[in-house]
Amino acid sequence: MKASAFAYARATSVANALEMLTTYGERAKVLSGGQSLLPAMNLRLVAPELIVDIGELTELRGVAVKGEVLTIGALTRHADLLKSREVAAHAPLLKDAVAHIAHPAIRNRGTIGGSLAHADPASELPACMLTLGATIIARGPGGERRIAANEFFVGIYETALTPQELLVAVELPVTPKNSTHFFHEFARRHGDYAIVGLAAQASIRDGRFADLRLGFFAVGDRPLLAESASKLVDVAITPAVLIEAASALDDELDPLEDQQATPAMRRHLAKVLLARCVSLLLARPDLGAGAPA
Amino acid sequence: MTSERENPQTLSALDRPNSYIGKTVPRPNLDRLMQGRGLYVSDIELPRMAHAVFLRSPHAHARIVGIETSAAKQMPGVIAVVSGRELSTVVTPWVGVLSHLKGLKSAPQSAIAVDRVCWQxxxxxxxxxxxxxxxxxxxxxxxVKYEELHAVTDMRTALDPATPVIHASLGDNLAFERIHDAGAVDLAFAESDEVVEAEFVFGRHTGVTLEPRAVVADWNAAEARLTIYQGTQAPHMVQNIAALHLCLKESQVRVVCKDVGGSFGIKVHIYADEMATYALSKLLRRPVKFVAxxxxxxxxxxxxxxxxxxxKIGVKRDGTIMAFEIDDLTGIGPYSMYPRTSAIEANQVVNLVGGPYVTGNYRARARVVFQNKNVMCQYRAVGHPIACSVTEGLVDLAAMKIAMDPVEIRRRNLIADDAYPCASPSGLRFERLSHHAALAKLVQMMDYDALRAEQAALRVKNIHRGIGIASFIEVTNPSAAFYGVGGAKISSQDGVAVRLDAQGSVICQTSITEQGQGSESLTAQIVGSVLGVSMDRVRVMLGDTDNTPYGGGTWASRGAGIGGEAALQATKVLRKNVLDVASAILQSVPGELDIVNNAVVNVVDGAPRIDLSELARIVYFRPDTLPPGVQPELMATRHFVPREYPFAxxxxxxxxxxxxxxxxxxxxxxxxxxxxxCGTIINPQLVDEQIRGGVVQGLGAALxxxxxxxxxxxxxxxxxAxxxxxxxxxxxxxDVGHVVSPTLESELGAKGAGEAGTAGAAAAVTNAVNDALRPFGTIITEIPLTPQVILTALRRI
Structure with a gap:
């Protein structure tokens, strides 16, 4: 299980990385934390001609808050997100989500940019980007491009990035003060890819949702910002309302089959998550038991 | 975590001052391993060593039409590209059968496939x-150009006339069948108040070792000798088989087994790619490494x-179990594995079902079929988890049917602790077991009644918990009855040599092997205790056919019970020899002297008489000062194999x-x-961790x-992933607790503990899940118990 031979270059600047990507295009792969790329290379599932290692580009690492915007550099590691005071204060959902990513050894190396560019539909961070309304910032030969999260993920391991572009940062609107969140995923073991997961952000007024964003993952070929959330906003939530929202959610899902779950099981678990999320956020235990049929 | 322990009080040669027996002492090899100074096969680098990679079939069953190697041979660094046909000039094929498994058949298997591949x-x-x-x-x-053939994959249809036969020469896909009928089964079912049936399904799984299989083979043409560095549990078995199929004498093969990163039975077999690596080294006349x-x-x-x-189980309303009946089917891949065969697991299932219980009415059929999947063979607790899950699942189903508590039905049917010796309905002979004492201890450790109350209280809150119980028996300390009687050259005896060196330290060579379970430690504990020296003076050498006595190695929970007894007996001889010399030097008599804390002392008052280092100095350098006729013998060797019972x-x-x-x-x-x-406990920590590790592997199977x-x-x-x-x-x-019933077959009294955890863990979990499911009218008898399986049973999806 050894990677086939490849050329390796450590980028000295973003401009330098972009030059190499421009020259090599699809024959090059960007190495960030290496937690998905290197296993794939060792299994000879991918055989890039050139590896562009961006690990030394410290300008791409770190978290900063400016006004109402939280900016996270692409090279920021999962472990850094977990420890970041800015993330805890301004995007607490992200902190909860990162705790579910794999294991400490992987979180110590894996990066947010790598995870988003890899676009595994079962991974946590892409769904969080949808829920939090992130903007993905990419740089290419033609300069900088700002891509809304809901336009960034286009399929399994597919994004709006071109082979010549480098994901350099994400921007998140600072979470409003009165906002609350929910993150949970069902995985066979701690650290496994989720069978189904949900990253939710909400504002609650007088026992009702004033705003609710539900980012599901592992329910299709890309993360899903559920439109059915709107059925739960500005209404008194009753079991009947929840059932209607769950039914609408069902229509939005297009789950895949794998060894852990059939599509039917994924649909079922997504509805369980919806019920548990609503129950927890509204502090209504009566809504949480079972999946709305 | 807590651990309930009892120190054995029944030892003789071991029940001495400063004994290490029954004590948790640090393992002598820990520092070496923790400091990264272990020597695993992957660490071995030899001059001119080459690396072998095997091109493997992508098809489960296919004819090899042609192999084109010219382009590969031109690639950088390539030394050779060798096909199965080319390698067959160096290594002969084998057939994995044993004569005592009547009717077992298999086809010749080659180190590298010739003409046809039979699994992906x-x-x-x-x-x-x-x-x-x-x-x-x-x-x-x-x-490689293949012509795909029909792949036989489903064991349920493998014997159908419409299913192609994988090996035409065998006539059908049936490798082995065993039928057993004891007592009066039909009558017993007829007299039962309730008869319950279920089909139990077990997922195919494997033993995932941290260190993969690895071998370095070094054919030295000048010496006409092959040295095999391999992570194996049975070096002498590897020596025998490598010699046999490479047409060498055993004296031309040396097997060296340094550190091994876990085995669990995975590394006790002869694998085709390992045989190919030995053959490649002989063919290419240079060292070849293969690491999977x-x-x-x-x-x-x-x-x-x-x-x-x-x-199927029959039960009276008073809880009396009347009879067990099973019909077991297993698919083992395209070949019976060599040399231990792939019929052993099914055979064990037949042996072990119903084993803990009194009823003598038992009927069983086991069929072992070929299929185009990877080979199956003995992995930790061979057959036990199947037998235990079936038996204990049936007992719980019977209890449920007659509304009896699961602990109570076991109390009423487990073999009484004073009924030994006795035999099981499948003919297994039990020297002494302690089912009731063990169950009583378990009930107390878990506070069974309080747990039942908690379970009931939580049900009301829609929290569904379950309790599952599983009694089991475990095969350990196997005699020649396991393999030797069937014609396999797998030794069931082990040997230990101990010698006092010139400074009064001890060098001990043993034929058992170490794969992480503590063989080195337990051997040093026994030698140190019996001789009367501190453990740091005992150096244990294992895993080298040139430098250890001949023996079986470490598998089937035999290392402590068999190798440990050999160590005890060898050390007793050394101790006697030392005391003989000491009495000559001290003008005393052996009976008045003892060895304590590295010195010869008076039995009466414990006063030190002569340090072992001084005794050794005299023996080795000034024998001229010894009385005439005294010829010290400061090295002793003893071998041991249980003879009375086939298994402990x-x-x-x-x-x-x-x-x-x-x-x-x-x-x-x-x-x-x-x-x-497990009888005498030599090192409580090692035993407890064996149990825990075994449980974890059983829980892996369960979930x-x-x-x-x-x-x-x-x-x-x-x-x-x-x-x-x-x-x-x-x-x-x-939590681990013990009851101690030493075997009287050995002075040490130790039985094995390697399978116990794995034997019953999945059964306990399955029974607990069904206990939790009790209000919902569904029963699951399939593992692993995945969320998909459970939701389907609950009709939630």
Missing amino acids: GEAVAAVVAASRAQAEDAAEHVL DRVESFNTDIHARDHRCKG FTNGVQASWLELDLDTGFVKLLKHWVVED FEKCVYDERGQLTNANM DYLVPMSGEMPDI
Whole structure:
């Protein structure tokens, strides 16, 4: 299980990385934390001609808050997100989500940019980007491009990035003060890819949702910002309302089959998550038991 | 975690001052391993060593039409590309049968496939190059043309007339069948108040070792000698088989087994790619290394447990179990594994079902069929988890039917602790077991009644927990009855040599092996205790056919019980010899002297008389000062094999406490208890961790581990992301308690403890899940108990 031979270059600047990507295009792969790329290379599932290692580009690492915007550099590691005071204060959902990513050894190396560019539909961070309304910032030969999260993920391991572009940062609107969140995923073991997961952000007024964003993952070929959330906003939530929202959610899902779950099981678990999320956020235990049929 | 322990009080030679027996002492090899100074096969680098990579079949069953190697041979670093036909000039094929398994048949298997591949992953060619990476690069340029053949994958239809026969010469796909009928089964069922039937399904899984299989073979043409460095559990067995099939004398083969990163029975077999590596070294006259990568491990390390077993139990309303009946079916891949065969697991299932219980009415059929999947063979607790899950599942179903508590039905049917010696309905002879003492201890450790009350209280709150109990028996200390009587040259005896060196330290050579379970430690504890020296003076050497006595190695829970007794007996002789010399030097008599704390002392008052280092100095350097006629013999060798009983059976009972999420089908393990009886406990920590490790592998089978094959015979989860091994995050605390019934077959009294944890863990969990499911009118008798399986049973999806 050894990677086939490849050329390796450590980028000295973003401009330098972009030059190499421009020259090599699809024959090059960007190495960030290496937690998905290197296993794939060792299994000879991918055989890039050139590896562009961006690990030394410290300008791409770190978290900063400016006004109402939280900016996270692409090279920021999962472990850094977990420890970041800015993330805890301004995007607490992200902190909860990162705790579910794999294991400490992987979180110590894996990066947010790598995870988003890899676009595994079962991974946590892409769904969080949808829920939090992130903007993905990419740089290419033609300069900088700002891509809304809901336009960034286009399929399994597919994004709006071109082979010549480098994901350099994400921007998140600072979470409003009165906002609350929910993150949970069902995985066979701690650290496994989720069978189904949900990253939710909400504002609650007088026992009702004033705003609710539900980012599901592992329910299709890309993360899903559920439109059915709107059925739960500005209404008194009753079991009947929840059932209607769950039914609408069902229509939005297009789950895949794998060894852990059939599509039917994924649909079922997504509805369980919806019920548990609503129950927890509204502090209504009566809504949480079972999946709305 | 807590551990309930009892110190054995029954020892003779071991019950001495400063004895290490029954004590948790640090393992002598810990520092070496913790400081990274272990020597695993992967660490071995020899001059001119080349690396072998095997090109493996992508098809489950195919004819090899042609192999084109010219492009690969031109690749950088390539030394040779060798096909099965070319290698067959160096190594002969083998057939994995044993004569005592009547009717067992298999086909000749080659080191590298010739003409035909029979499972996805079977090697079709070897590429030998200067590095593993270069060999892998070149392997991509070997072009093999296949003609796909029908793959036989479903064991249930393998014997149908319409299913193609995998090996035409065998006539059908039936490898082995055993039928057993004891007592009056039909009458017993007729007289039962209730008869319950169920089909138990066990997922095919494997033993995932941290260190993969690895071998360096070094044919020295000048010496006409082959040195094999291999992580194996049985060096002398490897020596015998390598010599046999490379047409050498055993004296021309040396097997060296340094550190091994886990075995679990995976490394006790002869694998085709390992045989090919020995042959490649002989062919190319240079050292060749093969280290299986993780994908190869999943595709070629033996699998186990792929069974479907129909079971039936008859019970009286008072709880009396009247009879057991089973019909077991298992698919073992295309060949019976060599040399231990792939019929042993099914045979064990027949042997062990119903084993803990009194009833003498037992009927069983086991059928072992060929299929185009990876080979199956003995993995930790061979057959035990199947037999235990079927037996204990049936007992719980019977209890449920007559509304009796699961503990109570066991109390009424387990063999009484004073009924020994006795035999099971399958003919197993029990020297002494302790089912009732173990169950009583378990009930007390888990506070059974309080747990039942907690369970009931939580039900009301819609929290569904379950308690599962599983009694078991365990085969340990096997005599020649296991393999030797069937014609396999697998030794059932072990030998130990101990000698006092010139400074009064001890060098001990043993034929048992160390794969992480503490063989080195327990040997040093026994030698130190019996001789009267501190453990730091005892150096234990294992795993080298040139430098240890001849013996079986470490497998089937035999290291402590058999190798440990050999160590005890050898050390007793050395001790006597030392005291003889001491009495000559001191003008005393041996009976008045003892050895304590590295010195000869007076028995009467313990006063030191002569230090062992001084005694050794006199013996080795000033023998002229000894009285005439005294010829000291400061080295002693003894061998041991149990003769009275074919196996030293042990027993135990496990319990699981878990919570079931009805909405998601997820099982959360809350706590696990084990009480077992392995006789004399040499090192409580090593025993407890053996039990815990075994339980974890059983819990893996219960909830996670499964080799998922598609209908074309493709293994679809051959990696650590998709094949789910049990991990610490999901494991409960495991409390271990012991009852101690030493075997009288040896002075040491130790039986084995390696299988106990794995034997009963899955049964306890399955019974607990069914206990949690009790209000919902569904029963699950299939493992692994995945969320998909549970939600389906609950009709939630």
